[in-house]
Amino acid sequence: MFDALTDRLTSVFDGLTGRGALSEKDVSAAMREIRVALLEADVALPVVKDFIAKVKKEAVGEAVIKSITPGQMIIKIVHDALVEMLGGEDSDPSLRIDSPPSVIMMAGLQGSGKTTTTGKLAKRLKEKDRKKVLLASLDTRRPAAMDQLAVLAGQVGVESLPIIKGQLATDIAKRALQAAKLQGFDVVILDTAGRTTLDEQMMAEAEEVAKIANPSETLLVADALTGQDAVETAKRFNERLPLTGLVLTRMDGDGRGGAALSMRAVTGLPIKFLGVGEKLDGLDVFAAKRVAGRILGRGDIVSLVEKAGEQMDAEKAERLAKKMSKGQFDLDDFAEQLRQLQKMGGLGGIMGMMPGAKKAKQAMAGANMDDKVIKRQEAIISSMTKKERAKPALLNASRRRRIAAGAGVHVSEVNKVLKMHQQMATMMKKMGKGGMKGMMNALGGAGVSQADIAKMAARNAGSGGAGLPGLGGGSGGMPGLGGSGGLPGGLPGLPGAKKK
Template identity: 65%
Template sequence: MFDTLSDRLGGVFDKLRGRGALNEQDVRDAMREVRIALLEADVALPVARRFIDAVTEKAVGQSVLRSVTPGQQVVKIVNDELVEMLGGDAPAELDLNASPPVVIMMVGLQGSGKTTTTAKLAKLLREKHGKKPMMASLDVNRPAAQEQLKVLGEQVDVLTLPIVAGQMPVDIARRAIESAKLQAVDVLLLDTAGRLHVDQQLMDEMKAVSAISAPKETLLVVDSLTGQDAVNVAQSFGGEVDLTGVVLTRMDGDARGGAALSMRAVTGKPIKFAGTGEKLDAIEAFHPGRVAGRILGMGDIVSIVEKAAETIKEEDAERLARRMAKGEFDLEDLRTQLKQMQNMGGMGLLAGMMPGMKKAKQAMAASNMDDKVLVRM
């Protein structure tokens, strides 16, 4: 989702790297362009201003300007400040350190992907954290909302609270906690009702559920495609309930990225997860350092390795390696590798994670080379 911003910043830093020496005015001119790029990416003005001031203060120092590679030094400073703006070096993890069932309350506006994210998170907890999760829908307003969560629960093989018609959200929350205790559930995810806009009825309902369930985590799900509105929503919710983190959905879209870049700085709440697609396994922990690397065109090799480990069986990889070493690689082997690439997210996603692949990714887009080609193969 940071393609436009990445292209703009790449152009600025290519100019800096191409110059053998820099003076203070060169740095300030470059930072002016960076500031414009951030604002065009829908980053909040106060956040962009603080970021530019911090980078400029460090970049105009004599130790940078007189270094052998001043352009690279400036890029490093920008990278460090980006990581800090996004939340620091380490990802913010879920706090599950409590007596089971640990309650996670999911909140957000209608249409943000909250219910699907609840199922994605439950699947992640079961498969990667070895937990026994359970989901309960507290949405009595949206037609078929509870039925939707039940269907998703069947798809991800996670328990869901049986539906009882006519119950109010607070009563459903009480019943969910009791049911979770009886079934030795580790983590209980409460999918609260969404609204088309922030209103007092929604806030009062959330506060009542929170008082009953005492959630260890209260996660706000926001749509990253809404840009600065996502940050405004986070501020509104944060003023009413004690948020512990944010989940940004549709991070695989073509939005400008301002929500991700502004969220931590404006709300003070960490981005804990990012939704990266429609599939129920398309959710990943938000790593500020990796995201900063993608924005600056440095790639994200660690994420590629993790995706490969999750989707490619070790014995299959060894078999293909042996065949290639013997010169026996054929079209069937190529088809297997293309399918593996597709399972890892497709050519576009992988190209965006590889250092120096920006031009190759642009060439693929210009030639209409996409994953549909792989499907036909």
């Protein structure tokens, strides 16, 4: 989403860092470049003006210009201003859940991803907050809208209000509240109707529903790819409904990202969640500091650590720990590490959270590497017999040719996978006893606090962002990707990657 803006800002900062001193003229030139970058990213003009004024006021100060590292000082000032623009470090993205049944009302235009987001939110409340959730569709106009929500409810394992054709949205809302009280639901999520554009009938209906339901949260779902239109939509909805927060969808798209930066500043409403992809687990809690870090190319190590902790199977990790303590690491273990990497979002998803992501992505593109590499590696391992996976030493030339034919690859690809496995097995042996236990603790796999996770992430980032410790790579590589000679930012050992 922010790639173009990140590229522009990175080039500005590259011109500032490494210089012994900066004049006020240098700072002003940098501010002009940042202003243009924000405008090109479709950030609202009033927001840009306030941002530049605030940054420039601090950046032209004597403490910065005469600093030993003025470039780094300016980057920090820009970072802090971005965090403030996005809501500040202390902004609370959590949902307010009142005494049951608590009502969450979803509002937004048609096509913004409102119904899908309703399903994602229900899944999150059920699995993370242990809430009993009821979904109710109030969209009586869009064909199959109610059926779509019922299907999503089934997919995430929550209840949906039975459909009665011909009912008005207000009557459905009343029925949903009554059903929730009688059946002991903790949360009711009302998916209201949308239109392709704002109109009075839709807004009046939404207002009436809000009066009946008295929601504890009224979330506006907006498509981040619609740019300034999304900002205007937020303003109009905020005038008519008791909005309590924003959800920005399609944050994994290739838009310019200005809506995400503008909406919080224009409406004053907190951004609660970011929608990523179509999968029902693609709803991330918004954190201003983390998003600012991504925009400035610093990555988001804490989110990466949390994602690893969520996806890691504790039982499998414990089994691997026992094998490691004996110096064992076979090709089945290697394949499991590859699957773990894909669960965490693949190379692309992980690289977006790593410091120096731009350079690493460029290196990946130059080496023709993408998530297909991981799938090919897994296919190669799957073409081996169980005995061969357990004892790679059995893989002579004829067996390798057979495996290559089975996986539809050249023998050289099989050799690369075996070499990567050998490197990782050697590293695992060096880690010895107790290595995995420490890693699991760091990743939250043993139930440690978020503060401990943050401390670990900070230590990792402070050492140059070399990658997640303990997931492969003697210098901090990612799962299943070898131990040396890899991409900048902590992806060592991938085929075709050369250390720079």
